[in-house]
Amino acid sequence: MSADVLARMPEGSGARLLEDTVTALAERAPAVVAAAAEHMRDIRLGLGFNDGSEILLTSRHSRLVTAPAGPCDVEVVFDDRAMNLLFDLQRRPVDEVVPTSLDVRGERDQVLAVWRAFTALSQRASGLRHVQELWRGYRERSPGLWGVHGADTARIPAQDTDGWRALDYLNRRRPEHSTAGLVSGTVVTAPRWLWDGRSSSPWWEEAAVKDADLMEIMAVCRSRVAQEMAGLIPDREPREDLYALMRDYPSRQGKGLRPTLAIASCAAFGGRPQDAVRAAAALELFHNGFLVHDDIADESTHRRGLPTLHAQYGEGLAVNVGDALNLLAVDAVLSNLESLGLARTLGLIQETVHMCRESLEGQAVELGWIHRKVVPARDEDYFVMSTKKTGWYTCMSPCRIGAVCAGVTDPAVLGRFDEAFRQIGIAFQIQDDVLNLVGEEAKYGKELLGDLLEGKRTVMLIHLFRTMTDPDERDRLSAIIAKPRSAKTQREADALLSAMRAAGSIDYAIELADRLAADGIARFESDLAIVPDNEGKAVLRQIAHYVTTRPL
Known part of the structure; x- marks a missing residue:
């Protein structure tokens, strides 16, 4: 995205957050971006956020490319609840598609491809410290969007959440030992989906994926x-x-x-x-x-x-x-x-x-x-x-x-x-x-x-x-x-x-x-x-x- 278009995005908006996340991942976790781009192919994804901001996301070769909102193939609109859960590894994204929270429109195959792309991003990229800091900063600028969600609080002790359940979960699941002596805590062994919307494979045939903040x-x-x-x-x-x-x-x-x-x-x-x-x-x-x-x-x-x-x-x-x-x-x-x-x-x-x-x-x-x-x-x-x-x-x-x-x-x-x-x-x-x-x-x-x-x-x-x-x-x-x-x-x-x-x-x-x-x-x-x-x-x-x- 050009610098002038990016400058017009409101600081702290959902669209700006997504742009900053994609930019950070292109530098820090290019393998994750390539995996997501492979799923997106030429699909134009329109994203609308709870604050009224909008952005277009698509792929070009192995890159994720953002642009101002325009005609799209798949449209996703997030409300407060969906934004809180977007990078939450405790749930499958498909479980969060509910009419009152996350509105998704588009052809079935294209919607599934978009979900696979977001699975790669949420399950792998969210384990990087820099991405966590971006989303934590977003939460701190909009404290009214976050909070307790009913019975879900039983999963994690209240003193650990600080209203940000997804990141606390990641902090605990992320290894704290030295990563082969390079950088501590930047490598995540992520879960893998066994079904990609078209075919499935036994879990024992799936190799572990490791990502690093480059x-x-x-x-x-x-x-x-x-x-x-x-x-x-x-x-x-x-x-x-x-x-x-x-x-x-x-x-x-x-x-x-x-x-x-x-x-x-x-x-x-x-x-x-x-x-x-x-x-x-x-x-x-x-x-x-x-x-x-x-x-x-x-x-x-x-x-x-x-x-x-x-x-x-x-x-x-x-x-x-x-x-x-x-x-x-x-x-x-x-x-x-x-x-x-x-x-x-x-x-x-x-x-x-x-x-x-x-x-x-x-x-x-x-x-x-x-x-x-x-x-x-x-x-x-x-x-x-x-x-x-x-x-x-x-x-x-x-x-x-x-x-x-x-x-x-x-x-x-x-x-x-x-x-x-x-x-x-x-x-x-x-x-x-x-x-x-x-x-x-x-x-x-x-x-x-x-x-x-x-x-x-x-x-x-x-x-x-x-x-x-x-x-x-x-x-x-x-x-x-x-x-x-x-x-x-x-x-x-x-x-x-x-x-x-x-x-x-x-x-x-x-x-x-x-x-x-x-x-x-x-x-x-x-x-x-x-x-x-x-x-x-x-x-x-x-x-x-x-x-x-x-x-x-």
């Missing part, structure tokens, strides 16, 4: 690895011109994707999360070293909202800092000998060398296209480049390295990560390229249209040149992309963007990323079926779905 876990992993990196960077001379600068990019913390993948993979294979922290820190040091060098090669002006290192201190110092970060990363990998032993450390060295080689080859492919002023004709060429340049060190290698930290050295087992996270990594990179064109600069962390100024060969650019039929337009745009960044103007970048919009290249890229991510998620479930459902695997699953649910 943002909380990524924050913890990011913080722990940041502490590790800070301890690895020497505190000695030359401080001003080397070691202080080495701390610059790592201090501009990103999402924490690589550390989380490494630590979660270690936990998924039964290892101690702490055993993967040093290796995850090495990954981040390599990453930041690559970023320093990439920014120089791309002539980028900003990184994570701040001036790039070479723009601020000059190319000479920046190149040296990048080299130093890569050398320190090698030392960090080798330093696992004391804690992990020789076999696992040798495995880490092998995985690290492979990761660096793939990244350098991918960088060479992309820079070669720019140097020769060519645009590849096939998406597959981009897939190969993207897999090599970022897929390995962003997705595939962190998973494999985390598994090695847990003691897995069998190439066949490590290879089970490859195809799933290859496709997920390509989808993630395509979406990053899209965000560079249409995202918000504050959230994206780089200057918008920077890829067009740098001449990066993205899927959108490949699609544009593949579909252009006007030779004069092709020559005009080819002349623009052939210029070095320093010679390009913002107006020329805008011209490329306008051409992409007209050709449908951005929509094409979004659709392609969604298909790749969906295929990657399917491979994740099949290829990693050898790993029992546990807290670590739950985090990996959430990251896999994060690609398809984050807003564009």
